[in-house]
Amino acid sequence: MALTKQRKADILEKYVSMLQNAQGVVVTEYRGMTVQQLDGLRAKLRENNASLVITKNTLLKIALEQVGMAVSDDLLAGPVAVAIAYQDLPLTIKNVLEFAGTTDIFVVKGGILSQTVVNKAQLGIISELPPLDTLRAQILGMVTMPMTQFLGLLNEPARGVVAVIKASSEGLVNVLAAYSQKDAA
Numbered sequence: 001m002a003l004t005k006q007r008k009a010d011i012l013e014k015y016v017s018m019l020q021n022a023q024g025v026v027v028t029e030y031r032g033m034t035v036q037q038l039d040g041l042r043a044k045l046r047e048n049n050a051s052l053v054i055t056k057n058t059l060l061k062i063a064l065e066q067v068g069m070a071v072s073d074d075l076l077a078g079p080v081a082v083a084i085a086y087q088d089l090p091l092t093i094k095n096v097l098e099f100a101g102t103t104d105i106f107v108v109k110g111g112i113l114s115q116t117v118v119n120k121a122q123l124g125i126i127s128e129l130p131p132l133d134t135l136r137a138q139i140l141g142m143v144t145m146p147m148t149q150f151l152g153l154l155n156e157p158a159r160g161v162v163a164v165i166k167a168s169s170e171g172l173v174n175v176l177a178a179y180s181q182k183d184a185a
Contacts, residue, residue: 015063094127
C-alpha cells in the first residue's frame, strides 16, 4: 500500500524531530526479527532514553540531510531499523551490540554521529567509553588537580614553620623538664 503525500510528510517530520534531539544513530538490519524480539530491544533502549525505529529509508535520508547529519547509502539499504540515542550514546551502542550478539539475524551495520559515519568496529570502541557523568567527573578532576597541587605547595612552607616551632617547643619542654629533675635530685 502506497503512502500518501501527507503521511510521508508526517513521517519525515517525525524523523527530523527525533534526529534533531539525537546524539547519534546506530543503523541495523532487522530482517527476520519477530515483533516480540524488537519490542524487547525497544524496552531496553527506552530505559536509557533511546528508541528503535523501523524506517522508510528514502525519508530517513531526507531527514538526515535536513538536520545536517551524514548520509550513507550503504548503511541505508535493505530493511533498516535505527537506534536513536538521546542522552547516553555509548550505553545505547552497547545495548544494541549486546542484543546483536544474542542473534544472527539482527545485524549492526554502522552508525552516524553528526557528520561522521562509523563502522561496527568503531561503534564497539565508542561503547566502551564510560558514562557521561563519569567522564565529566574525570575531566573536572584533571582540571582541579593542578590547582590543588599548587595550593598544597603554597601551604607547605607554613607547615614547615609550624613543624619547626612544634619541634622546638617540644625540645624546650624536654630540656626544662630534664633541668628541673636535675635540680630536684
